[in-house]
Amino acid sequence: MHILITGGAGFVGSHIAISFKEKYPHYKVTCLDNLKRRGSELNLTRLKAHAITFVHADIRNPEDLEGIEPFDCLIDASAEPSVLAGLNSSMTQLINNNLFGTVNCLELAKKFQAKFIFLSTSRVYPIASLESVVTSELPTRFTWQSAQTLPGVSEKGISEDFPLTGSRSFYGATKLASELLIQEYFSVNNLPTVINRCGVIGGAGQMGKVDQGFMVLWVARHYWQQKLNYIGYGGEGKQVRDVLHPTDLFKLIDIQIHSIKTFAGKTFNIGGGLKNSISLQELTTLCEKSTGKATLIDKIKENRPLDLKVYISDYSQIETLCGWSPTIPVSQIVDEITEWIQKNERMLEPILNT
Known part of the structure; x- marks a missing residue:
């Protein structure tokens, strides 16, 4: 299996990438990241040590994704993660990252009919x-x-049945908009998609x-x-x-991508509980x-x-x-x-x- 992880040099993305490579040494794992977030460059040495391919690219730019080799699963861990984004600054970067970036990732997954795991947020509520x-x-x-x-x-x-009507922050709105598009790609394009609404993820x-x-x-x-x-x-x-440790999140994604028919088209609340x-x-x-x-x-x-x-x-x-x-x-x-x-x-x- 070839797994592509966008936001792969970030905290969650790099942890998931290394965990997959340690459990499945024969899998090819590729991490794509624009290295915008401070400290993300520190993970490049760790990725290289685990024989993980790194691609310096930006999901906001479709042309950056044109040369990506065929893959079997895309885990979208890329986002502008701050709930304060857009509050006292321009909305452009937030929307480009969290909405248009998701569309570009979906189009890339559709190109190869790959499984698509989306890391959303509890902030959609x-x-x-x-x-x-x-x-x-x-x-x-x-x-x-x-x-x-x-x-x-x-x-x-909070379960998945909690009402979604109301204001939630610009950040939460972009993630919810992405969720709605993902549901359309599942329904219209038969793309095997899973949405995980994550709470706080924390760790070293x-x-x-x-x-x-x-x-x-x-x-x-x-x-x-x-x-x-x-x-x-x-x-x-x-x-x-x-609070959820990224190792526990990896264990869930591992289950999901290897039994995709059980989870495809569904949305789950994921957290420490x-x-x-x-x-x-x-x-x-x-x-x-x-x-x-x-x-x-x-x-x-x-x-x-x-x-x-x-x-x-x-x-x-x-x-x-x-x-x-x-x-x-x-x-x-x-x-x-x-x-x-x-x-x-x-x-x-x-x-x-x-």
Whole structure:
């Protein structure tokens, strides 16, 4: 099998590429990336060490894709990942990356009638609806109550039945628009497609920033003892997310591409789930334990646009279909990030300690 991964030099893309090559040494794996995101060039040595082909190209430019060799599966891990994109800047780059880029990838997959795995986002769900979910406040976190009025929400999290009507951010809108087009390619062109709506993905190798990759950001700020902020919802750090390790995501994609008929045309919520959820306050405790350091955290009570009190992925549909569920706990993810920073401190400090 020949697997093409767009965004293949990024955190998720490179991890999936290397995982495939380690499990299936006889497979050909090609990573395509424009190397725009800071730190992505650091993965090129790792890709080369695993005999993974790298193509420096941009999915926004169809001509960049013309020379790609035939492949059996395209995993689209390329995107402008910031939920703040387009908020105080031009929409052009966001739409070119996350919508037109997806179309170019779909056309490329159609050319070879290849399997198409799309990494979408939980941010396709409307913010106002998510914020209207009934919560309770515990000593260290907010939690969802069992009795709800909206469909698709329970203590386990948000399922695929949650309503999609409403505003969700420019970022989320581009990903949802891509999902709609993917469904058309499946229906009209018989392209075997799968949509995975991913929540937070975190782990060693991620170049975390304020707007994306908060797990690495939190560990790094503790490691270098740089100030952090609990922002919004009273400034107590009780907002909650579930976290997925990229190895668990790889295990799912591995199942999907080798049993594509089971999953084709479907959309799945993918994440760490309730058992792998954590609040910022709880994450602070883990970071202090893992790094052996504490840092100053200011409390800012006012909410920011696009913030969410709680988001947890209900992955029941995919678990029922194939038995997949996350295996790597948040505590292990934090420890792996700490170890990675310790081993690569000199290289990472200019990127993460800013």
